[in-house]
Amino acid sequence: MKFRFLIAAGLVMFATMAGAQQRVHLPIQNKEWETPFPAFKIVGNLYYVGTYDLGCYLVATRNGLILINSGATGSFPLIKANIESLGFKLTDIKIITSTHGHWDHVGDLAEFKRLSGAQMMMNERDAAVLESGGNIDWRNPKGRGIIYDPIKIDRRLKDGDKITLGEATLTTHLSPGHTMGATSFSLPVQDGGRTYNVLIANMPGINAGVKLLGSPGYPNMSQDFAYTIANLKKMSPDIWLSSHAGQFNLHQVYKPGDPYNPARFGDAGAYRAKIQGYDDAYRKQLQDEMARTQ
Numbered sequence: 001m002k003f004r005f006l007i008a009a010g011l012v013m014f015a016t017m018a019g020a021q022q023r024v025h026l027p028i029q030n031k032e033w034e035t036p037f038p039a040f041k042i043v044g045n046l047y048y049v050g051t052y053d054l055g056c057y058l059v060a061t062r063n064g065l066i067l068i069n070s071g072a073t074g075s076f077p078l079i080k081a082n083i084e085s086l087g088f089k090l091t092d093i094k095i096i097t098s099t100h101g102h103w104d105h106v107g108d109l110a111e112f113k114r115l116s117g118a119q120m121m122m123n124e125r126d127a128a129v130l131e132s133g134g135n136i137d138w139r140n141p142k143g144r145g146i147i148y149d150p151i152k153i154d155r156r157l158k159d160g161d162k163i164t165l166g167e168a169t170l171t172t173h174l175s176p177g178h179t180m181g182a183t184s185f186s187l188p189v190q191d192g193g194r195t196y197n198v199l200i201a202n203m204p205g206i207n208a209g210v211k212l213l214g215s216p217g218y219p220n221m222s223q224d225f226a227y228t229i230a231n232l233k234k235m236s237p238d239i240w241l242s243s244h245a246g247q248f249n250l251h252q253v254y255k256p257g258d259p260y261n262p263a264r265f266g267d268a269g270a271y272r273a274k275i276q277g278y279d280d281a282y283r284k285q286l287q288d289e290m291a292r293t294q
Contacts, residue, residue, distance in 0.1 A: 021135070021143075021145075021146060022145045022146070023145060023146050023147075024144060024145030024146065024147050025147075026073070026103060026147050028072055028074070030053065032051070032052045032053035032245075033051060033052075033053050033054050033071065033072050033075075033104055034051060034071075034072065034074060034075065034078070035051055035052035035053070036051065036052070036078050036081075037050065037051055037052040037082075037245075037256070038082070038085070038256045039058075039082035039083070039085050039086050040254070040256070041086075041260060042057075042198075042239065042241070042262065042265060043189050043191050043196050043198065043239055043262035043265070044189040044190050044191035044196065044262075045059060045060040045061065045168065045189060045190075046058070046059055046060075046187075046189050046198060047059075047060065047086055048241075048250075049067075049079055049082040049083050049086070050069065050071060050079070050082070050245070051071050051075060051078055051079075052245065052251075053244055053245045053246065054069065054071040054072065054075065054104055054105065054243075054244065054245075055069060055099075055200075055241060055242055055243050055244055055245060055247075055248075055250075056068065056069040056070060056071055056075075056079055056082075057069065057200060057241065058083060058086070058088065059165070059168050059170070059187070060088065061165045061166025061167055061168045062166040062167060063094065063165050063166035064092045064093065064094035064095075064165060064166070065083075065088060065092045065093045065094060065095075065165075066093075066094070066095045066096075066097070066163065066165055066168065066170070067083075067093050067095070067096045067097075067112060067118070068096075068097055068098065068099065068185065068200065069098050069099060069105045069106070069109075069243065070096075070098070070105065070106060070107060070108040070109040070111075070112055071104065071105070071107065071108060072103060072104040072105075072107040072108075073103060073107030073108060073147070073148045074107070074108070075107060075108050076108040076111045076112070079108070079112075090112065090115050090116050091115070091116055091117075092116075093112060093116035093118045094116070094118050094119065094165055095118055095119050095121060095163060095165055096109055096112055096113055096116075096118045096119070096120050096121070097120070097121045097122060097157075097163065097170075097183075097185075098122060098126075098130075098183075099182065099183055099184070099185070099200065099202040099242075099243045100123075100126060100178055100179040100181065100182035100183065100202055100243065101122070101126035101129040101130055101134075101137070101179050101181060102178075102179060103134050103147050103148055105243055106130055106134075106148065106151065107147075107148040108148070108149075109130070109151050110148065110149035110150065110151045111149065113151060113152075119154040119155060120151055120152060120153050120154050120155075121153070121154065121155040121156075121157055121163060122151075122153050122155075122156065122157060122181070123156070123157045123158070123172070123174065123181030123182070123183045124156035124157060124158060124181065125176070125179075125180040125181030126179055126180060126181030126182070126183075127153040127156050127181070129179075129181075130150070130151040130153060131150055131151060131152065131153055132146070132150060133146035133147060133148050133149060133150035133151075134146065134147035134148050135147070137179070137217075138180060138215070138217030138218040139210075139215075139217060141217055157172050157183065158172075158174075159172065159173065159174035160172065160173075160174075163185075168187060169187065169188075170185045170186070170187045171185065171186045171187070172184075172185060173185070173186060173231065175201070175202040175204065175228040175231065175232070176224035176225075176227065176228060177204045177206075177221060177224040177225035177227075177228045178202060178203070178204060178205055178206075178207070178228075180218065180224075182202040182228070183202055184199060184200060184201045184202045184232070185199070185200045186198065186199050186200075186235075186237070187200075189239075191262060196238040196239050196262060196266075197236075197237050197238045197239070198237060198238065198239045198240075198241070199235055199237035199239070199240045199241070200240075200241045200242065200243075201232055201235075201237075201240055201241070201242050201247075201248075202228075202242070202243055203232075203242050203243065203244075203247045203274070203275075203278055204225050204228045204229050204232070204278045204282065205247075205278060205281075206225070206281065206282065206285060211289060212225065212282075212285055212286050212289055213286070213289045213290070213293070214289075214293075222286060225282050226282070229275065229278060229279045229282060232275050233272075233275055233279075236268065237266075237271065238266050239262060239265045239266050240265060240266070240271045241265060247274065248265065248274070249267075249270060249274075253265065253267070
């Protein structure tokens with residue numbers, strides 16, 4: 001654990017010394033990332049405020065709001081409009097966090113932080129990526145250029161840390177593999193006399209072109225994916241969500257204007273099938289990579 005954190009910290013120092021600070025524009029290839037989608041209440045004080053594909057969440061408390069994810073660079077107007085459509089104000093955001101440090105989930109967090117003055121909290125292993133504006137990560141140790149506004153991290157989170165605001169408490173679950181510091185969040189939500197165990201799972205998807213074995217910047221990636229898959233399999237959420245709409249079947253179970261029904265996001269069989277699908281894909285790629293090295 002400490003070894004991977006030291007790698008990330010070293011990458012920041014190296015990239016800074018190399019002077020790789022130019023701004024780089026990454027075009028959005030998936031149009032569903034920037035397609036508007038109306039905000040809606042998931043359960044109790046938990047709301048979906050993301051785009052058609054990028055999952056962004058708002059937890060409303062008596063002491064203000066917690067924002068999870070921002071979408072990609074350029075998503076700010078869409079997420080802002082969704083938050084305001086629910087009757088909330090950006091200035092009420094007190095805490096910001098994210099499921100992981102890829103630009104499609106953190107690209108506009110700096111703007112939300114600037115306007116709200118909120119505390120930015122991120123897992124310690126992805127913190128350096130955000131503070132570099134996406135310039136460095138394990139795949140780009142020499143830097144690739146700044147791809148979003150750098151974000152000052154006010155609190156570096158560890159596995160099991162609690163994020164508390166008002167009556168809401170989120171528990172962080174380190175879910176590494178997709179990134180070194182990928183994080184899932186669990187939180188109890190009260191609604192209709194019942195307490196729902198909600199999980200915002202960072203799914204263990206392997207991006208195209210990523211090798212499980214032989215990546216110098218992330219030598220323990222394969223073990224991290226195995227850890228995350230095993231950990232997610234142990235969980236039994238009443239409601240489960242994720243970083244992308246397709247990862248929790250949003251558009252299969254909900255259409256804008258559908259009546260309020262938290263149970264639509266609680267299919268336990270679908271959750272188990274989703275995790276098993278990621279497990280199968282991981283095992284197949286690992287087997288294929290091992291076969292090629294023999």
